[in-house]
Amino acid sequence: MIGRICTRNFSSKAGKKVGFMGLGNMGFSMMRNCMSHGYEITAYDVDNKVMEKAEELGAKIAPDVKAAATDQDFCLTMLPNTDIVEQTRLGSNGIFENAREGSYIIDSSTISPIASRKMAEEGEKLGFKIADAPVSGGVTGAAAGTLTFMVGCKKDYYEEIEVFLKSMGSNIFHCGAPGTGQTSKICNNLMLAIEMIAVSEGIALGEKLGIDPAVLSKICSTSTSSCWSLNSYNPRPGILEGVPSSNNYEGGFGVSLVKKDLSIVLDSAAEVNLDLQFGTKAIEFYHELERQGKGKKDFGVVYQYIKSLEKK
Numbered sequence: 001m002i003g004r005i006c007t008r009n010f011s012s013k014a015g016k017k018v019g020f021m022g023l024g025n026m027g028f029s030m031m032r033n034c035m036s037h038g039y040e041i042t043a044y045d046v047d048n049k050v051m052e053k054a055e056e057l058g059a060k061i062a063p064d065v066k067a068a069a070t071d072q073d074f075c076l077t078m079l080p081n082t083d084i085v086e087q088t089r090l091g092s093n094g095i096f097e098n099a100r101e102g103s104y105i106i107d108s109s110t111i112s113p114i115a116s117r118k119m120a121e122e123g124e125k126l127g128f129k130i131a132d133a134p135v136s137g138g139v140t141g142a143a144a145g146t147l148t149f150m151v152g153c154k155k156d157y158y159e160e161i162e163v164f165l166k167s168m169g170s171n172i173f174h175c176g177a178p179g180t181g182q183t184s185k186i187c188n189n190l191m192l193a194i195e196m197i198a199v200s201e202g203i204a205l206g207e208k209l210g211i212d213p214a215v216l217s218k219i220c221s222t223s224t225s226s227c228w229s230l231n232s233y234n235p236r237p238g239i240l241e242g243v244p245s246s247n248n249y250e251g252g253f254g255v256s257l258v259k260k261d262l263s264i265v266l267d268s269a270a271e272v273n274l275d276l277q278f279g280t281k282a283i284e285f286y287h288e289l290e291r292q293g294k295g296k297k298d299f300g301v302v303y304q305y306i307k308s309l310e311k312k
């Protein structure tokens with residue numbers, strides 16, 4: 001980690017101030033990486049336990065959004081959904097009421113591209129530099145500082161945003177105007193949500209037919225079914241170390257968050273009159289897991305559900 005930080009040149013950015021809101025499975029690690037690159041963090045989350053952990057790490061703690069947003073160079077949100085991001089930005093005592101004119105207001109949560117574009121229009125009118133910058137790479141990428149960021153913002157200030165985001169990620173893409181980052185992200189997550197189901201079906205079938213799932217996974221990882229859900233995030237416990245499936249599906253990408261993303265996908269598809277049949281089927285799996293009380297478990301738990309299904 002130290003080697004990685006030292007090889008990058010971020011010294012000119014040291015001392016810049018960041019209001020970081022949302023310190024969950026992703027946000028906490030992102031905040032830590034941001035801090036290691038010399039940014040001064042003021043952190044806010046509704047959960048006091050994560051606030052205590054952030055304070056132990058050296059972050060300043062804010063009692064509310066107002067305190068987190070006031071007098072920052074960057075305000076970054078990493079929150080669960082569209083409503084909460086809207087409330088945090090537009091609500092009374094929110095970011096738009098309190099941030100410094102000319103500051104960067106960046107959202108890395110996965111939310112509706114349409115809502116994201118509207119908020120950008122509103123924020124730009126108030127003199128802020130707004131970007132949607134959702135991420136891919138999961139909790140492992142957040143911890144390692146190797147996230148992919150998909151940025152939607154005006155060209156004029158992409159460069160400075162890129163330098164900031166490099167403290168948390170290794171692949172930063174400018175997708176186009178505000179909202180296009182979220183569009184890239186929901187298309188990625190549509191593919192991912194279906195891919196995880198496909199990998200789970202393949203491994204469940206192989207296991208039931210008697211092949212060692214570790215052997216099958218190794219073979220498939222160099223075959224045409226090779227993909228992230230299989231190679232880097234295998235949903236079958238005991239195949240990969242350090243992934244949620246080997247930790248009772250704790251601490252990863254929650255089922256409810258995947259379901260939320262698929263809802264955004266299907267709403268966006270409806271806007272452009274597109275019938276996404278696999279996406280429509282995939283949301284049923286995650287809906288069922290949520291119904292079973294597994295909304296907070298990592299989405300790889302879909303493997304356990306698929307393994308339990310019997311043909312009627």
Ligand code: NAD
Pocket residue numbers: 021022023024025026027044045046047050078079080081084088108109110111135136137138139252253254257261
């Ligand atoms: P999480 O549920 O672990 O964390 C969300 C955090 O936001 C929690 O700490 C919660 O207490 C806090 N929060 C909720 N309401 C708040 C409010 N009003 N003000 C301040 N803090 C508030 O979620 P996560 O897994 O960290 O994901 C965050 C976002 O990133 C989501 O939009 C998700 O879809 C997206 N995402 C997640 C992953 C993943 O693998 N977990 C990957 C890519 C993108």
